[in-house]
Amino acid sequence: MNQPSSKDRTPILRIERFQNWLRFIRYEPIALVAAIVTVLLTYLVLAPVGSMLVDTVRVQIRDSATTGLEVGSYTTYFLHRVFVSRVSDRLFWTPLARTLIIASVVTLAALPFGAFLAWLTVRTDLPGKKILSSAMVIPYMLPSWTFAVAWLNIMKNRRLGGLPSIAESFGFSPPDWLAYGAFPIIVCQALHLFPFAYLLFGNALRSVDSQMEDSARILGAQKGVIARRIILPLLKPALLSAFLLTFSRVLGSFGTPYILGSPVRYLLLPTALYSSFQVGTPGVSAVIASVTILLGMSLIALDMYFVREYRRFVTVGGKGSMSRLSALGKWKWPAIIFAGLAFIITTIIPLVTIILTSIMYRPGVFSLSNFTLDFWFGRYISIMPGQQGLFLNQSIIAAAWNSFRIAGAAAVICGITGLFVGYVVVKMPNSKTSAFLRQVSFLPYLVPSIGFAAACLSFFAVRRGPVPSLYGTLTLLIIVMSIKYLPFASRSGISAMMQMGNEPEEAARVAGASWGKRMSRIVIPIQKHALITAIMLPFISGMKEQSLVIMLATPGTEVMTTQILRFIEYGFSQLANATVLAIVVIIFFVTFLMERITGSNLASGFSRS
Amino acid sequence: MGTIELKHITKTFGPTVKAVDNLNLTIESGHFICLLGPSGCGKTTTLRMIAGLDMPDAGEIILDGKTLFSGEKGNLVPTEKRELGLVFQSYALWPHMTVAQNVSFGLEMRNVDKSKRKKIIGDVLDLLHINQLENRYPSQLSGGQQQRVALARMLAVSPDVLLLDEPLSNLDAKLRLEMRAELKRLHETLGNTIIYVTHDQLEAMTMSTKIAVMHEGLLQQCAPPMDIYRKPGNVTVAEFVGSPPMNLFSHTGGKQDAVVESIKKCYTEQKERIDIIGVRPEDIKVVPRGTEVGEDTWYYPAEVQTLLPTGSEWIISLLVEDVMVFASVADDPEYKPKTPAAIAVKKNTVHLFDSQRQRIDFSGSR
Numbered sequence: 001m002n003q004p005s006s007k008d009r010t011p012i013l014r015i016e017r018f019q020n021w022l023r024f025i026r027y028e029p030i031a032l033v034a035a036i037v038t039v040l041l042t043y044l045v046l047a048p049v050g051s052m053l054v055d056t057v058r059v060q061i062r063d064s065a066t067t068g069l070e071v072g073s074y075t076t077y078f079l080h081r082v083f084v085s086r087v088s089d090r091l092f093w094t095p096l097a098r099t100l101i102i103a104s105v106v107t108l109a110a111l112p113f114g115a116f117l118a119w120l121t122v123r124t125d126l127p128g129k130k131i132l133s134s135a136m137v138i139p140y141m142l143p144s145w146t147f148a149v150a151w152l153n154i155m156k157n158r159r160l161g162g163l164p165s166i167a168e169s170f171g172f173s174p175p176d177w178l179a180y181g182a183f184p185i186i187v188c189q190a191l192h193l194f195p196f197a198y199l200l201f202g203n204a205l206r207s208v209d210s211q212m213e214d215s216a217r218i219l220g221a222q223k224g225v226i227a228r229r230i231i232l233p234l235l236k237p238a239l240l241s242a243f244l245l246t247f248s249r250v251l252g253s254f255g256t257p258y259i260l261g262s263p264v265r266y267l268l269l270p271t272a273l274y275s276s277f278q279v280g281t282p283g284v285s286a287v288i289a290s291v292t293i294l295l296g297m298s299l300i301a302l303d304m305y306f307v308r309e310y311r312r313f314v315t316v317g318g319k320g321s322m323s324r325l326s327a328l329g330k331w332k333w334p335a336i337i338f339a340g341l342a343f344i345i346t347t348i349i350p351l352v353t354i355i356l357t358s359i360m361y362r363p364g365v366f367s368l369s370n371f372t373l374d375f376w377f378g379r380y381i382s383i384m385p386g387q388q389g390l391f392l393n394q395s396i397i398a399a400a401w402n403s404f405r406i407a408g409a410a411a412v413i414c415g416i417t418g419l420f421v422g423y424v425v426v427k428m429p430n431s432k433t434s435a436f437l438r439q440v441s442f443l444p445y446l447v448p449s450i451g452f453a454a455a456c457l458s459f460f461a462v463r464r465g466p467v468p469s470l471y472g473t474l475t476l477l478i479i480v481m482s483i484k485y486l487p488f489a490s491r492s493g494i495s496a497m498m499q500m501g502n503e504p505e506e507a508a509r510v511a512g513a514s515w516g517k518r519m520s521r522i523v524i525p526i527q528k529h530a531l532i533t534a535i536m537l538p539f540i541s542g543m544k545e546q547s548l549v550i551m552l553a554t555p556g557t558e559v560m561t562t563q564i565l566r567f568i569e570y571g572f573s574q575l576a577n578a579t580v581l582a583i584v585v586i587i588f589f590v591t592f593l594m595e596r597i598t599g600s601n602l603a604s605g606f607s608r609s
Numbered sequence: 610m611g612t613i614e615l616k617h618i619t620k621t622f623g624p625t626v627k628a629v630d631n632l633n634l635t636i637e638s639g640h641f642i643c644l645l646g647p648s649g650c651g652k653t654t655t656l657r658m659i660a661g662l663d664m665p666d667a668g669e670i671i672l673d674g675k676t677l678f679s680g681e682k683g684n685l686v687p688t689e690k691r692e693l694g695l696v697f698q699s700y701a702l703w704p705h706m707t708v709a710q711n712v713s714f715g716l717e718m719r720n721v722d723k724s725k726r727k728k729i730i731g732d733v734l735d736l737l738h739i740n741q742l743e744n745r746y747p748s749q750l751s752g753g754q755q756q757r758v759a760l761a762r763m764l765a766v767s768p769d770v771l772l773l774d775e776p777l778s779n780l781d782a783k784l785r786l787e788m789r790a791e792l793k794r795l796h797e798t799l800g801n802t803i804i805y806v807t808h809d810q811l812e813a814m815t816m817s818t819k820i821a822v823m824h825e826g827l828l829q830q831c832a833p834p835m836d837i838y839r840k841p842g843n844v845t846v847a848e849f850v851g852s853p854p855m856n857l858f859s860h861t862g863g864k865q866d867a868v869v870e871s872i873k874k875c876y877t878e879q880k881e882r883i884d885i886i887g888v889r890p891e892d893i894k895v896v897p898r899g900t901e902v903g904e905d906t907w908y909y910p911a912e913v914q915t916l917l918p919t920g921s922e923w924i925i926s927l928l929v930e931d932v933m934v935f936a937s938v939a940d941d942p943e944y945k946p947k948t949p950a951a952i953a954v955k956k957n958t959v960h961l962f963d964s965q966r967q968r969i970d971f972s973g974s975r
């Protein structure tokens with residue numbers, strides 16, 4: 001009666017079993033797919049970060065000349081230099097302290113406004129709030145450094161030279177503290193993150209069922225008590241999470257501090273990392289990058305903890321979720337003005353100054369003869385010898401073509417990998433592979449872009465086995481970008497696959513379809529829209545990415561965002577602004593296209609990505 | 610065609626969950642067999658193993674003498690080649706295909722040519738009365754219609770064996786009754802083997818030619834519906850089949866023991882083996898206290914608790930010592946709640962079980 005256990009099976013039977021398994025892998029190649037995805041992700045995600053951690057204590061070729069240490073030997077020299085030496089203040093501690101202070105100030109400035117506006121649109125009878133909530137997605141879609149460019153247009157002074165700013169044209173010469181450094185960095189970051197806080201908070205607020213408030217009211221609680229005892233505790237995790245996420249965004253952003261800080265050599269952590277990288281001390285860069293990564297990771301880890309806390313609160317049966325609206329009464333007009341101002345300051349003003357700058361010879365001089373389309377279509381630009389307008393400018397066209405290729409390829413890789421990650425995770429639930437893939441594909445999200453770029457640079461710059469040195473190639477940029485955006489793609493892949501479940505594919509199996517047929521006729525057609533979104537979102541991010549590419553772009557692989565920085569450095573601000581505008585137009589166009597194709601709506605579908 | 614043999618099938622998930630435990634079951638060609646059991650007892654897993662979507666850890670699956678899976682040699686025939694039909698609980702219709710395309714897919718996989726496909730699709734849709742839905746997408750169908758499409762999709766390839774996983778559980782009560790009749794009609798017309806998974810005993814009783822009762826991964830009993838009802842093989846089956854469920858008395862060391870002893874007195878043969886006693890609600894007569902009963906009847910005092918009208922009958926809940934007992938009667942009862950009464954049960958309707966919870970059958974008189 002008893003079945004022989006697996007141990008007493010004869011070797012011949014075991015071989016036969018294996019052969020059978022091999023024969024059947026073409027019917028159900030999930031194991032193969034899982035293995036390939038796992039190996040690929042391990043190599044591309046874990047190896048660079050690990051290699052960089054090793055680099056903090058190991059001497060590399062470029063360092064051996066300056067330090068006199070043998071290549072490959074281990075040393076604490078870099079740690080010492082960054083953390084305790086005489087130059088450590090300049091190299092690390094000052095930028096770190098500034099970064100932490102600025103991040104706190106920015107967050108504290110952006111959050112209350114964002115929260116207040118969210119409350120206005122979710123819980124009051126504010127007129128036109130539908131329009132407002134779609135409108136507030138626009139500043140969120142703008143690249144983070146748009147404000148910095150706009151700020152320079154308005155406030156730059158003679159220190160940078162070049163053309164006068166709008167303020168100067170009006171006869172006001174902004175002092176350095178107003179033009180560059182801490183103050184403008186804080187303002188620009190806060191303006192950029194304010195819509196982010198708004199969207200994050202609005203979602204949290206929307207999920208609070210007003211029946212909970214009603215229940216408290218029925219039990220005799222006053223408005224103040226309800227706010228203090230019911231709403232605030234429910235929102236606390238979301239509030240903390242919003243705080244940490246905005247904080248970590250400031251920590252990881254490169255463009256704004258670079259554009260506004262460089263003129264006065266005001267370094268934050270990301271720019272300090274870039275500058276140490278430019279000086280050419282890989283060991284020191286590795287240490288700073290590691291600290292950046294650790295900081296970023298702990299912030300996100302904390303956030304995940306709070307999100308989990310929050311999940312505990314999510315009660316079942318939220319079906320009848322509805323919001324009772326408070327009447328604004330006499331506060332209606334002040335509220336409308338506040339909301340309108342929020343939109344004007346975060347969207348209209350920066351976009352208008354950018355548009356105006358790109359069509360005026362001298363910024364801020366409103367005479368008809370000062371307007372021109374030369375910076376767009378001109379073959380010769382009188383005030384910029386050797387440069388052409390945007391559509392004829394070889395360096396812009398080359399950069400745009402690079403941007404397209406890099407973001408496009410990365411987006412396609414991301415979208416497809418994301419879908420496969422989802423496929424494996426859903427088909428092998430509860431397996432170790434599935435858990436591993438989930439975590440590894442999420443890891444790049446924890447790592448600040450610039451730190452990750454540094455890690456990839458140190459890993460891929462040299463030949464490793466069959467993989468040649470990738471420094472200065474588009475391939476490197478594509479790889480790094482694909483990895484960095486993988487978390488979003490794989491998260492959407494997982495949720496799309498979860499939603500579909502296994503059964504449609506299994507039904508096709510029962511009907512006799514091979515794996516190829518199942519993928520091409522069932523899985524991919526069902527996931528068409530998810531795939532389009534998973535490709536287009538990374539594409540949009542890739543087009544405006546700066547932190548990630550700044551270290552990796554070389555003269556041959558310049559992209560639009562790095563080209564903008566070059567133009568600003570050369571004083572070609574009109575060309576810089578025209579390029580910014582081109583990016584913004586591309587982003588809007590792709591977003592519009594995506595919404596059209598998939599019938600989705602970015603404003604309503606906003607999640608924390 | 611369509612005889613399935615399951616031999617020593619075992620399937621564990623993770624280190625602890627034994628979903629199916631040494632299952633031996635033969636399903637003869639042309640039968641309509643129900644796998645019946647509470648949720649989580651391994652029914653779906655069994656079905657998925659027959660379809661080849663899950664691999665057993667050990668055992669053998671044989672279809673018409675051909676081994677599909679063997680624990681020793683591994684999988685011999687993949688799902689794609691088993692040529693079965695499987696209807697999922699969630700229907701799993703392909704949302705991007707119309708009804709006709711859904712039904713056509715399996716035929717395309719079998720390289721049926723276009724004109725023939727069209728004819729078969731027409732026939733199948735006719736058979737299920739959904740020909741007017743041909744060009745709709747699944748999202749435009751009601752639950753009952755989706756159910757029919759899911760069936761049509763599998764019937765189109767005329768499989769010898771049709772596997773159905775709780776196909777009616779997402780339908781409302783009226784539709785469920787209708788589909789039950791429909792399924793039975795289909796089975797009688799097509800004559801293929803049907804393995805039908807359900808946790809609804811009424812569904813199993815009404816439709817199947819045989820019921821296999823499962824519990825915690827173990828097969829409890831496999832027999833025709835009326836045998837399952839009249840002669841439950843063990844206490845688990847007795848408890849699960851029947852609504853309201855069978856009343857059970859057992860030794861607990863409390864007041865209940867007196868009831869058990871009182872019944873035991875009625876029997877002479879194998880008296881020591883009797884450990885658990887079961888009485889179906891419809892076998893209980895509620896009588897006034899002190900009613901004289903005959904030799905063939907067991908009498909015990911009780912107290913009426915509440916009356917629950919169901920429309921077609923009354924369910925009376927009574928307290929017998931400290932046990933809640935349900936009796937179902939057709940006539941309007943003349944008892945008020947909280948009044949004394951008694952129960953009378955014909956001895957030959959009492960179910961007796963031993964300490965191993967197995968049924969005790971008497972050869973002759975009792």
Ligand SMILES: Nc1ncnc2c1ncn2[C@@H]1O[C@H](COP(=O)(O)OP(=O)(O)O)[C@@H](O)[C@H]1O
Nearest residue numbers: 430622626628647648649650651652653654655
């Ligand atoms: N893929 C799976 N992974 C882990 N456990 C599973 C899986 N499928 C089923 N189980 C477990 O196996 C047992 C039997 O499940 P199932 O066959 O679905 O029960 P039923 O269909 O009778 O409700 C349950 O305890 C269930 O939790």
Ligand SMILES: [Mg+2]
Nearest residue numbers: 649652653654
């Ligand atoms: Mg089930």
